[in-house]
Amino acid sequence: MYTIxxxxxxxxxxxxxxxxxxxxxxxxxxxxxxxxxxxxxGKRVRPVMVLLACNLFSxxxxxxxxxxMAIEVFHNFTLLHDDIMDQAEMRRNSQSVYKKYNQNxxxxxxxxxxxxxxxxxxxxxxPEASEMMKLFSQTxxxxxxxxxxxxxxxxxxxxxxxxxxxxxxxxxAVLLACSFKLGALAAKAPEESGNLLxxxxxxxxxxxxxxxxxxxxxxxxxxFGKKIGGDIVANKKTFLLLKALELSDDQTKFQIQDWILRxxxxxxxxxxxxxxxxxxxxxxxxxxxxxxKYYQTAIQICDQIDLPGETKTELIDLAQxxxxxxx
Amino acid sequence: MYTIxxxxxxxxxxxxxxxxxxxxxxxxxxxxxxxxxxxxxGKRVRPVMVLLACNLFSxxxxxxxxxxMAIEVFHNFTLLHDDIMDQAEMRRNSQSVYKKYNQNxxxxxxxxxxxxxxxxxxxxxxPEASEMMKLFSQTxxxxxxxxxxxxxxxxxxxxxxxxxxxxxxxxxAVLLACSFKLGALAAKAPEESGNLLxxxxxxxxxxxxxxxxxxxxxxxxxxFGKKIGGDIVANKKTFLLLKALELSDDQTKFQIQDWILRxxxxxxxxxxxxxxxxxxxxxxxxxxxxxxKYYQTAIQICDQIDLPGETKTELIDLAQxxxxxxx
Numbered sequence: 205m206y207t208i209x210x211x212x213x214x215x216x217x218x219x220x221x222x223x224x225x226x227x228x229x230x231x232x233x234x235x236x237x238x239x240x241x242x243x244x245x246g247k248r249v250r251p252v253m254v255l256l257a258c259n260l261f262s263x264x265x266x267x268x269x270x271x272x273m274a275i276e277v278f279h280n281f282t283l284l285h286d287d288i289m290d291q292a293e294m295r296r297n298s299q300s301v302y303k304k305y306n307q308n309x310x311x312x313x314x315x316x317x318x319x320x321x322x323x324x325x326x327x328x329x330x331p332e333a334s335e336m337m338k339l340f341s342q343t344x345x346x347x348x349x350x351x352x353x354x355x356x357x358x359x360x361x362x363x364x365x366x367x368x369x370x371x372x373x374x375x376x377a378v379l380l381a382c383s384f385k386l387g388a389l390a391a392k393a394p395e396e397s398g399n400l401l402x403x404x405x406x407x408x409x410x411x412x413x414x415x416x417x418x419x420x421x422x423x424x425x426x427x428f429g430k431k432i433g434g435d436i437v438a439n440k441k442t443f444l445l446l447k448a449l450e451l452s453d454d455q456t457k458f459q460i461q462d463w464i465l466r467x468x469x470x471x472x473x474x475x476x477x478x479x480x481x482x483x484x485x486x487x488x489x490x491x492x493x494x495x496x497k498y499y500q501t502a503i504q505i506c507d508q509i510d511l512p513g514e515t516k517t518e519l520i521d522l523a524q525x526x527x528x529x530x531x
Numbered sequence: 532m533y534t535i536x537x538x539x540x541x542x543x544x545x546x547x548x549x550x551x552x553x554x555x556x557x558x559x560x561x562x563x564x565x566x567x568x569x570x571x572x573g574k575r576v577r578p579v580m581v582l583l584a585c586n587l588f589s590x591x592x593x594x595x596x597x598x599x600m601a602i603e604v605f606h607n608f609t610l611l612h613d614d615i616m617d618q619a620e621m622r623r624n625s626q627s628v629y630k631k632y633n634q635n636x637x638x639x640x641x642x643x644x645x646x647x648x649x650x651x652x653x654x655x656x657x658p659e660a661s662e663m664m665k666l667f668s669q670t671x672x673x674x675x676x677x678x679x680x681x682x683x684x685x686x687x688x689x690x691x692x693x694x695x696x697x698x699x700x701x702x703x704a705v706l707l708a709c710s711f712k713l714g715a716l717a718a719k720a721p722e723e724s725g726n727l728l729x730x731x732x733x734x735x736x737x738x739x740x741x742x743x744x745x746x747x748x749x750x751x752x753x754x755f756g757k758k759i760g761g762d763i764v765a766n767k768k769t770f771l772l773l774k775a776l777e778l779s780d781d782q783t784k785f786q787i788q789d790w791i792l793r794x795x796x797x798x799x800x801x802x803x804x805x806x807x808x809x810x811x812x813x814x815x816x817x818x819x820x821x822x823x824k825y826y827q828t829a830i831q832i833c834d835q836i837d838l839p840g841e842t843k844t845e846l847i848d849l850a851q852x853x854x855x856x857x858x
Contacts, residue, residue, distance in 0.1 A: 234679040285642060289635040308616040308682060311638060315612060316675040318645050322668050330657035337664070341649050348643040352561040355635060 205518050206259055208252065208525065215251045218269050219276060237301050237313040238320070241280045244296050249526060250383045251276045256522055257387025257401055260515055268390035271336060274324035275383050278340075281317035282347055284310055289355070318344070328390070336389050343382040350375025357441045361461075368446050369410065377409025397509050404505045408523050411498035415527060417442035418491050421479060433475035439464045443494070444487050445478075451485045499527060532845050533586055535579065535852065542578045545596050546603060564628045564640040565647070568607045571623050576853060577710045578603045583849055584714025584728055587842055595717035598663060601651035602710050605667075608644035609674060611637055616682070645671070655717070663716050670709035677702025684768045688788075695773050696737065704736025724836050731832045735850055738825035742854060744769040745818050748806060760802035766791045770821065771814050772805075778812045826854060 206214070223242050229235040251272035258268035286292070287300035288310050294300060302310035321344075325337050353371040357363050384405040388398035419428060420435040421444060435442050449457060460481060463474055482488060502523060506516055533541070550569050556562040578599035585595035613619070614627035615637050621627060629637035648671075652664050680698040684690050711732040715725035746755060747762040748771060762769050776784060787808060790801055809815060829850060833843055 231676060231679045231683055233683055234676055285638055289638060309679075311612055311616060312675055312679055312682075314642070315645060316672060318642060319668055319671045319675065322649055322664070323672070326661070326665050326668060330661055333661065334653070334657055337649070338653055341646055341653060344646045345643060345650070348639055348646065349558060349561055352558045352636075352639055355639075356558055356560055 208522055211252050211255045215248055215272055233309055237305050237309055238317055241284050241301050244298055246296055250279050253383035254387040257384040258391040261391035261393040268387050270324040270327040271386040271390050274321045277317050278321040281314050284314040332389055336386055343378050346374045346378045363441050365446055372413040376413040377406045380409035381405030400505055400509045404502050407498045407502035411495045412526055414443050414495045417444055436475050436478045437471050444482055444491055447490055448481055448485050448487050535849055538579050538582045542575055542599055560636055561643055564632050564636055565644055568611050568628050571625055573623055577606050580710035581714040584711040585718040588718035588720040595714050597651040597654040598713040598717050601648045604644050605648040608641050611641040659716055663713055670705050673701045673705045690768050692773050699740040703740040704733045707736035708732030727832055727836045731829050734825045734829035738822045739853055741770050741822045744771055763802050763805045764798050771818055774817055775808055775812050775814050
């Protein structure tokens with residue numbers, strides 16, 4: 205088995221190669237923003253998942269590289285269009301694509317990235333290619349559905365926890381699930397193992413997104429890349445806020461809704477007050493328990509995959525790495 | 532052979548069925564705009580091309596319906612995103628999607644349409660599916676390139692006729708070419724015939740776009756859907772404008788550039804003056820000759836397709852129908 209670090213190096217080299225190729229294409233105003241968005245990269249967690257899943261069943265992880273590229277390009281496409289929709293000027297300490305170039309260029313480059321993602325999968329032979337593309341296409345549509353639900357929730361006061369979990373499953377978790385399963389498909393792994401990896405990724409993805417909600421409020425600012433409390437300021441309907449609304453008495457509920465409705469306020473004050481409500485309602489522990497529930501389910505599913513225990517160590521390590529991030 | 536009218540009825544029924552299905556999907560804010568954009572339909576020229584091309588080689592044109600849907604959904608996706616980029620509030624006498632809903636919904640619904648287009652092609656069995664998807668994906672990317680070049684040309688003064696023809700080939704013609712070839716692939720037609728149909732579509736597509744440029748200036752307003760002279764007002768670098776710049780003496784060139792640079796002007800006056808320049812330089816006839824050259828090339832290629840002449844009558848009729856439009 206390759207280690208996670210080895211896989212990270214390997215995929216980084218491949219992505220750099222692709223960026224160089226893309227940068228050579230014309231017209232520049234279409235392809236340079238695509239290359240730029242791929243250089244912003246981050247940890248490239250999703251392509252690592254593809255390669256690692258492949259490696260569970262095969263020594264030849266090269267065969268999973270096109271699938272890993274498809275996932276990475278698709279993921280960055282969603283970030284690119286999300287940044288337009290959220291009017292987010294920064295992404296990982298750099299200007300977002302629409303800010304660096306302009307909105308029209310960002311729309312069109314994103315469109316091209318979505319097409320490029322399919323092109324990577326078209327490098328496979330059939331019948332695997334068929335299964336991989338069906339899974340990918342279904343997942344891509346679900347990600348759009350999740351993004352729309354997330355936008356819908358902005359104007360909806362009565363979002364239930366169930367609706368919220370469905371939204372993050374679609375917006376975030378299915379892509380992680382798909383990444384793992386694509387790796388298995390690339391390795392021609394047994395169908396059951398591929399499906400278990402999908403469910404593993406789904407649970408890990410939900411745990412990951414809930415953790416994201418939690419870190420927004422309770423992370424250590426020195427280790428956290430973004431500003432603490434961003435979701436609170438923006439009235440984001442996170443698991444924490446929805447849980448607080450569910451658990452609070454009428455007076456506290458009114459207090460929360462009052463903060464949500466205020467158009468002018470002191471950001472620090474709002475963050476502190478909402479954080480206090482969370483503390484009083486024990487929302488932090490409840491969220492941690494919920495994260496843990498999904499995480500443990502993922503680990504149990506991992507146990508069921510028909511592979512020697514030592515082979516699965518890297519998979520568990522990756523899951524832990526994702527969850528212990530303070531970024 | 533089915534007649535064009537019969538094929539138009541058939542594909543309209545299929546599109547209506549799909550619209551009904553799409554309208555049942557959730558979230559509504561993602562799928563209703565997709566259904567809406569498909570109802571705006573127009574003549575559905577591209578899916579008709581797919582079915583007609585299939586019908587040249589096979590009685591069973593049903594087998595080309597998913598490919599026809601893929602093309603129609605993809606084409607409407609490009610219109611949807613183009614309308615955001617151009618801030619075009621109207622499309623075929625209805626509100627454009629971004630105007631009726633909002634920009635974020637339009638971006639995301641468009642993204643989903645691009646994915647849906649692939650889903651239709653994924654209904655085919657392999658190996659045809661592989662060839663169809665490769666052709667479609669390549670074409671989709673070229674359409675993005677063409678759209679970017681078109682946007683680039685807005686800020687570029689020295690666009691050559693060659694560059695312009697390359698742009699309209701990518702932005703418009705390759706999708707017509709792809710439509711014809713997809714129909715041939717769906718019918719498992721001989722490879723050479725599919726390639727000839729592709730080149731037929733390419734030449735027809737260029738003729739079609741040049742005709743579009745011509746009609747913008749010289750159409751009969753009573754039969755023309757849009758306002759005459761829209762391209763002139765917007766300083767669009769059409770074939771006519773580029774040809775006029777190429778042929779004009781320094782004084783006329785200065786006159787044209789002066790009109791382009793004026794930020795305030797009387798629209799009617801600008802249209803009349805530019806139209807006069809076109810008349811003096813014989814630009815109308817030159818454009819007509821160029822259209823005719825591409826159209827005749829298309830017809831010659833059609834002659835080369837290894838099919839009985841009477842089978843190809845509907846294909847020629849379709850080409851004529853497209854060119855004789857005054858809308």
